[in-house]
Structures are given as C-alpha cells and as structure tokens.
Amino acid sequence: MKKQLTDRQEEILVFIKQFREENGYPPTLREIGKKFEISSTFGVKRHLDALVKKGYLNIESNASRGISFQRDTEESQETKLFKIEDDYGFHKVPILGRVAAGVPILAEENIEGSIVVDSSFMKKSENCFALKVKGDSMINAGIFEGDLVIVSSKRDVVNGDIVVALLEDDATVKTYELKNKMIRLLPQNPNYNPIEIIDIESFKLIGKVIGIVRWLN
Amino acid sequence: MKKQLTDRQEEILVFIKQFREENGYPPTLREIGKKFEISSTFGVKRHLDALVKKGYLNIESNASRGISFQRDTEESQETKLFKIEDDYGFHKVPILGRVAAGVPILAEENIEGSIVVDSSFMKKSENCFALKVKGDSMINAGIFEGDLVIVSSKRDVVNGDIVVALLEDDATVKTYELKNKMIRLLPQNPNYNPIEIIDIESFKLIGKVIGIVRWLN
DNA sequence: CATAATAGTGCTCATTTGTTTACTGCTAAA
DNA sequence: TTTAGCAGTAAACAAATGAGCACTATTATG
Known part of the structure; x- marks a missing residue:
C-alpha cells in the first residue's frame, strides 16, 4: 500500500x-x-x-x-481493466478445465484460458466462468459437445434451470429439478437417464448456466 | 490524410x-x-x-x-479502438434487425445494437455481424429462436455449412447444399421442407454462420 | 519544551538541451 | 546540368533546467 x-x-x-x-x-x-x-x-x-x-x-x-x-500496483491494474471493460462493454471470463472436488473452482491451475463476454449479459460482480461441454446429454436443450457454457454461481436456481453440478469429481451440465425434497438432474437426451440425488447435503451445485457460446469450424 | x-x-x-x-x-x-x-x-x-x-x-x-x-484524426481514433480490441481480445459486432433486399446490409438503419465477441473466433478484418434467429427451423442444429448467430461474409461456403441467405426480403438461417448446379437450403427440423433454388443467379447469400450465442432468462 | 516533518525563499552553479550557421554528399526530377 | 529534397558533420551559443546550500517558518507529537 x-x-x-x-x-x-x-x-x-x-x-x-x-x-x-x-x-x-x-x-x-x-x-x-x-x-x-x-x-x-x-x-x-x-x-x-x-x-x-x-x-x-x-x-x-x-x-x-x-x-x-511509478508502475501501478497489480490492484490498480485490475481497476484499470475493469474500467476498460465497462467502457467497452465486455467482461473477461475464465475458461475452466477440469473442475475437481476440494480445489477451489477458480484456482489458478484450473484456468485454461479466457473468453470475452458481452456485458449486457451479466454484471461484472457476478464472477462468472466458462466450461467446455463434454458429451451430448443436453442436445435437446441445444447444448452440444464442445460448446462453452457461461456459468454464474450467484443466481437463484429454480426448477427447469440448466445448472452445472459436481458429480463424482466431474462437472456435469443438466436441467435442475427439486421435487419432494429430492433433487433430480435431467439430461435433455432420451439416451440418458435422470440422476437422482437423495442426500441433498452432499450435493455440490457449481452454478447456473446463463449463456451458451458455440463456435463452428 | x-x-x-x-x-x-x-x-x-x-x-x-x-x-x-x-x-x-x-x-x-x-x-x-x-x-x-x-x-x-x-x-x-x-x-x-x-x-x-x-x-x-x-x-x-x-x-x-x-x-x-499531434491529435489523432477520427480515422486513427478508430485505429485506437482496434488497438484496444486487439489488446483485450474482443471485437464489437453489430446486431442487425431486419435485413431487407436492396438496402446495404450494414446500413446504419439496420443496426439495432452491438455485441462483443471474443477475438479468438474471428479476424478483425472479417466484418462480421450478428442476427437474431426467428423460428425453429434449425433446432436440430442447436439453433433456437432468439439465439444470436454470428455471420461472416468473407468465408468460403461448402456443403454442410450453416448460412444466412436472403429469401423474399427476409434473412433465413439454413444448412447449405450445392448439388447438380442446384442450391438447396436445408432446415434442421423435420417439420420444415428444404428450399430449392434453381435460379442460382438470383440467390443472395449473406454469409456463413461462424458462431452462435444464446442467453438464458 | 524539544524534535521531526512539512513548506518555502533566494541564491549560485554546472549541465542539459534546443537553436543556429556553415559546409559536405547523395539522389531523383526537370 | 541545375534544382530540390533528404541526410549528415562540426562547432559555438544562449536559454532552460536540475541540484544544492543556508536560512526561515509553521504545525503536530511526545
């Protein structure tokens, strides 16, 4: 200081x-x-x-x-970036590789890159991140393998929302449903079965999917 | 100058x-x-x-x-924006409303807003734009009503690419197919029929879809 | 009260720095 | 061949500029 x-x-x-x-x-x-x-x-x-x-x-x-x-401290470098982000209407969102249990989600070692997202889609305070989708369990929701889903951990989740949850040390994208004190994670692909979570305490919700970005070719 | x-x-x-x-x-x-x-x-x-x-x-x-x-001219103000865009890895892409025949695509009056796109997806020289999708004719390609498709007019189009074309004064998103000197625009939804274009001369291709952005809620 | 930190004057001095003049050499155009 | 534009040397000069010293004054702190 x-x-x-x-x-x-x-x-x-x-x-x-x-x-x-x-x-x-x-x-x-x-x-x-x-x-x-x-x-x-x-x-x-x-x-x-x-x-x-x-x-x-x-x-x-x-x-x-x-x-x-004198060269600005790292703190004010960040402030400067935020200012530019505001002025030009974008946010830098980190792209996460694997999401493992135990390790903090946004730990340095998980970050594989970053992507720029229009700021009309999110507040800068939301601390969003992006995940690359594996598998085709959500194709009927228009989410394909390789798509990037933008995830916010600071939004309320209600039935029908698409969420990212941690299942057995791996992040999964599914539709969320809470009924009769049981959480069900519904794939949007008839070839897969819903996942039922009985022990709500152990359920690790990472966040809500607020956007999808796909790049062709 | x-x-x-x-x-x-x-x-x-x-x-x-x-x-x-x-x-x-x-x-x-x-x-x-x-x-x-x-x-x-x-x-x-x-x-x-x-x-x-x-x-x-x-x-x-x-x-x-x-x-x-010496103070930059307006031209180089633009250069300055490009520099910021380069440094921070984004591009500003205009969002077009209706696309009518006759009027230049990127005419001021067509622009409804803009969206920021990560520069890893496109070159700054590409002059891309975004279109809001109407209808559900491409749901099997994971393109839903309300999605924004990012379109480039400067890329080669080959069979299977998703393109935007002008049909009867309206822009349409379809899969492109050229066979036997006939162009077919294929919907990706069994409820719709392919559109066959016999008079290739009159066909107005607007560009190739290079990306899709969807925002939930 | 003594002490330290802050704020300032007036002055001198040595360098740093921009300005200018006179002269040389090259190349391309008229 | 002459003229104009570009590129550079050498030297001398005056103005701009930072550094430093000795001294004064105010304010807050212990």
Whole structure:
C-alpha cells in the first residue's frame, strides 16, 4: 500500500498528471513552481522527492522533465481493466478445465484460458466462468459437445434451470429439478437417464448456466 | 490524410513513441541522435521539423523534451479502438434487425445494437455481424429462436455449412447444399421442407454462420 | 519544551538541451 | 546540368533546467 500524501503533495501529483496529459511531456520544476506560486525550484524539488519516496513518482536525475509515474500496483491494474471493460462493454471470463472436488473452482491451475463476454449479459460482480461441454446429454436443450457454457454461481436456481453440478469429481451440465425434497438432474437426451440425488447435503451445485457460446469450424 | 514519411522519419517517429512509452517523457535531440548514430543535433532537429511539417508531431520551441504527438484524426481514433480490441481480445459486432433486399446490409438503419465477441473466433478484418434467429427451423442444429448467430461474409461456403441467405426480403438461417448446379437450403427440423433454388443467379447469400450465442432468462 | 516533518525563499552553479550557421554528399526530377 | 529534397558533420551559443546550500517558518507529537 502506498503511503499517505499531504494535501500539497496530492495537488502537485494531480497537476503533473494533468500537465502530462495535456502537453505530452512532464513539467519542469519551474513550471510546477509557477502553477503553485513556489518561487524556488528547491521547494518544488522537495515535494517531488517526497513523492518519489512515497512510491508515486520516479525521477531521472539530471534529466530535464525526467518525471515518470511509478508502475501501478497489480490492484490498480485490475481497476484499470475493469474500467476498460465497462467502457467497452465486455467482461473477461475464465475458461475452466477440469473442475475437481476440494480445489477451489477458480484456482489458478484450473484456468485454461479466457473468453470475452458481452456485458449486457451479466454484471461484472457476478464472477462468472466458462466450461467446455463434454458429451451430448443436453442436445435437446441445444447444448452440444464442445460448446462453452457461461456459468454464474450467484443466481437463484429454480426448477427447469440448466445448472452445472459436481458429480463424482466431474462437472456435469443438466436441467435442475427439486421435487419432494429430492433433487433430480435431467439430461435433455432420451439416451440418458435422470440422476437422482437423495442426500441433498452432499450435493455440490457449481452454478447456473446463463449463456451458451458455440463456435463452428 | 497525413503525408508520406521517409524510412528515416518513420524510424525516428517510432523511436520517439517507444521512448515515451518506456520512460514517461519524450527524448532529447541528443538521445535520439545517440540511438541512430547521428552525431549532430541539427541532423536530428531537421527530422523532427519534417515530422512537424508532415503533421505527426508538435514541438514546443525552446522547451526541453518538448515533443508531443499531434491529435489523432477520427480515422486513427478508430485505429485506437482496434488497438484496444486487439489488446483485450474482443471485437464489437453489430446486431442487425431486419435485413431487407436492396438496402446495404450494414446500413446504419439496420443496426439495432452491438455485441462483443471474443477475438479468438474471428479476424478483425472479417466484418462480421450478428442476427437474431426467428423460428425453429434449425433446432436440430442447436439453433433456437432468439439465439444470436454470428455471420461472416468473407468465408468460403461448402456443403454442410450453416448460412444466412436472403429469401423474399427476409434473412433465413439454413444448412447449405450445392448439388447438380442446384442450391438447396436445408432446415434442421423435420417439420420444415428444404428450399430449392434453381435460379442460382438470383440467390443472395449473406454469409456463413461462424458462431452462435444464446442467453438464458 | 524539544524534535521531526512539512513548506518555502533566494541564491549560485554546472549541465542539459534546443537553436543556429556553415559546409559536405547523395539522389531523383526537370 | 541545375534544382530540390533528404541526410549528415562540426562547432559555438544562449536559454532552460536540475541540484544544492543556508536560512526561515509553521504545525503536530511526545
């Protein structure tokens, strides 16, 4: 975490940013001084030194206008990405490989890639992910082998929804049905049989399928 | 339109861009000269003057490192969007409403919105668009009413591909088949009959379906 | 009260940096 | 052959610029 700035230091930091934005190059000590009515370059320089020490700026010594901004922390890199995602209307959603019991779903090692999804389909806070479908048990619901299903774990699931559940260490896509305190996972393919779950406690629902993406060829 | 640059000028322009990117401030004449082994600052200065005259740079006289880039034209604003699209791996694809004969497909008035598509699926040069599917004639191909099909007009179409064609002033999604100099558009639903096109000349193929996106709820 | 951190003045000095002039050499077009 | 555009050297100069010192003043903290 970066250190707290004084009001004056904050003002100056903002000015440098703006100046660079407008002019394409950073200001000199005297240009900063002029703006804030600091007549001595030394006064300005000490502010800059403080900003360097506190982790905001880099200064190349003996170079004119040698001011640059310290690389953003990873946190604010992420903030930046979110901002771009908002502006351009998309979200990056990780594509998961196998989903094994025990390991956190979104663990680094499970992520095989990512796909971009239009933000009109989901909130950025939803923490969605994508799974590649194996098998043909859902063909009558228009979900084919190789399709990517977009999954959200933060939506209510009601009867008839398509969900992803963890069955014997493997993720499965099925239609969800809760009746008489029993959960049934219904395939949408007459060649398969429904799966009945009696022990509701042990049932591991991963999330609800909110979208499907298929790519041909 | 900006004027043509010489090789040398191009090199130098690129270097300035990179330098500014890396250091946060533009280079001095001597820093440019060092890079290109131009021992005289005057040699460098004349390159910069040329870049100013040709509309690429602005130079603040008597200011150190006073180099900035001329404001982008609208054309290069688009280039900028493309760059962001490249960096973040997506494309914006327009969603078309009705597709009527006569009117250019991508005419402003046809565009109902846009959707973001992962760039691993298409090249940016492909000029794709999306269409909302009406009817259920392709359910056995996993294409349902309301799905968005992503269409490219720049791909070769072979038998078995799913295409969008213009039939009687309306766009239709069907499987394509060319046999015995006759085109047949095959629905993927036993309740519908194939459409046979005898007059190949009059056949208006809009494009090939390269992807399908469905959103649930 | 002493101490440290912050903020600033006024000044000098050494470098850095852009500007300019005079001159050389190459190539393509008129 | 002349002219124009491009590319570069060498040198000198003035202005722009960062660095540093000595000194003052305010404010918060223990």
